[in-house]
Amino acid sequence: MVVLELKGNFYMGILFLFMLLLALSTGSAQAYIDPGTGSYFLQFLIAGLFGSLFFLKQALSQGKKLIRSPFKFIKKQSSKTDNEVK
16 A cells, blocks of 8 residues: 555656646647637626625625524524413
8 A cells, every 4th residue: 555655656756746847848828818718708707706705705695694593493493382371
């Protein structure tokens, strides 16, 4: 088992060095990013922001319901006993 872990770390090290050498040995790409790509990326960021805000809103409302539900049950029980006493 330990031998397999050592081999895995060794291979990961070799892979890392290979990727590093590959990244350092590349020349200039002579490429550009067209304006459509920038607007698509901006749209993606805005959608992610609003999606995250919606998720947080839903999670907070569910959390509030979960916290408040035992107190509502206690309040209903106490109001029932108050009505029975009268």
